[in-house]
Amino acid sequence: MARTSERALRLLSLLGSGRLWPLRELADRLETSERTARRDIETLRGLGYPITTTHGPDGGYRLAQHTLPPLRFDQDQVTAIAVALQTAPTTVFGLADDAERALATLHQVMPAALRTSMQSLRLTRLRNYWEFPAPPIDQAVLAAVGTAVRQRHLLLAEMLRPDGARPEPADPDFRQARRVEPHHLVVWAGRWYVVAFDLSDHRWLVHRVDRLHVRPTAQRFEARVLPGPDLAHFVMSTYDRGDTAAAWQCTGSARLTLPAQVVARWAPGGSVVEHLDDEHCRLTLGAWSWAGIAGILATFDTEITDLHPAELIEACRHLRRRWAALDDAVSFGAQE
Structure with a gap:
């Protein structure tokens, strides 16, 4: 009985998205047979839900518009829900469709003013180069x-x-x-x-x-x-968190004269910190360029040795020459 009720709630959620669902697809989503899915549809109809049927090769089932009591949310809560549901799929695999259906369901039970506000807050999330994302x-x-x-x-x-x-x-x-x-x-x-x-x-x-x-x-x-x-x-x-280096165009490592627990706290996500001794650790990280890795290493403001690979060493030398040239230019300007 508990399994049947759970399946019926999931069916109602699927139908509530507003799209037309072929019977075979509904059965696959519910992980059951077409016969059982059809019986669950009749169960919901018996409870008063207006489920319409479209016949033919492109037919299926859809939940018709119906009135539900409005949920009591204020403006700030609506904003929080809309943002949370649209950003959740970035860290959890397979939530995009579920989050979209949850938004559609909430739209149906929102008061008109809040529904308009929620519909206007549609996000397009763009990744920038400073993000070190993990797979969902x-x-x-x-x-x-x-x-x-x-x-x-x-x-x-x-x-x-x-x-x-x-x-x-x-x-x-x-x-x-x-x-x-x-x-x-x-x-x-x-x-x-x-x-x-x-x-x-x-x-x-x-x-x-x-x-x-x-x-x-x-x-x-x-x-x-x-x-x-x-x-x-x-x-x-905690430096031993089971992290692995994120996949980047460039990946390098260096020995830092800082305890692992200090570097772990400030290292960007997607990097790996290895404890060497109480005063030293090895940091492995990635970026879109070797100069990017060198720049991140410089932010720790400590001695850096044992760099790998050779491209990272050359990037550090190049930055040193660039900053030295800047220092000469500033000194020359001061003399004038």
């Missing part, structure tokens, strides 16, 4: 981790390889599934992380959710006190 995350994985956090259930988690595959036992990166207590789900720099306590190593960790293969359990755990009072600082200063 699978919403099923996100839901599994989020549910475990909310219900305080242990997770069995395996660390995936950078390409998303599960390591084989003979792989150097292979590790047995870890028993972890997921405490917080965090979004930072377009990436989803889980803050968890690892029962195998008895330590706190921060890890990319899309780099985990998780299996939920029904085993509950008690909340623990976080290792620090500031969750944001803990996440940003």
Whole structure:
């Protein structure tokens, strides 16, 4: 019965988008047979929903206009909902269609004035060169981790390889599934992380959710006190987060005379920080040019050594000559 009700709600949501749905496509979306989908349509009709049928090769089902009680939102809430639904698909895979249907459903139950406001706020999101985006995350994985956090259930988690595959036992990166207590789900720099306590190593960790293969359990755990009072600082200063370097035209690395936790907090998303010792770390990052990487490295205002590859070294030398020429020009102008 619960499954039937869930399917009926999803069917209503699909039909509420306003488009004409062929029966076969509805059945595929509901993951059921055409016969069951047709029965669910009749169930909704019996509840008073005006579902119309169009016959023929291009036919299907559509929910006719009907009156629902308006939702009580103020202007600021409408703006927040419209922006959230239109930007969510950038970090979660497969949400674009669902977000569009959610907007269509909300339009139907908004008072006229707010509906007009919501329709006028249509966003075109453009990526700029300073973004270091991660691939959108699978919403099923996100839901599994989020549910475990909310219900305080242990997770069995395996660390995936950078390409998303599960390591084989003979792989150097292979590790047995870890028993972890997921405490917080965090979004930072377009990436989803889980803050968890690892029962195998008895330590706190921060890890990319899309780099985990998780299996939920029904085993509950008690909340623990976080290792620090500031969750944001803990996440940003944890350098071993399971990050991998973002795919850029140019990728380079350098040894910085700064602790890894300091560099991890300020390094752009899509970079990787490796702990070397208490005073040094290695930063690997990408940009659209070698000069771009050199410029980002300079923002850390510290000693930089052991640069790779040779193109990055040459870019640093070129910038040094450029700035030296500028210094000479300024000095000459001052003398005049």
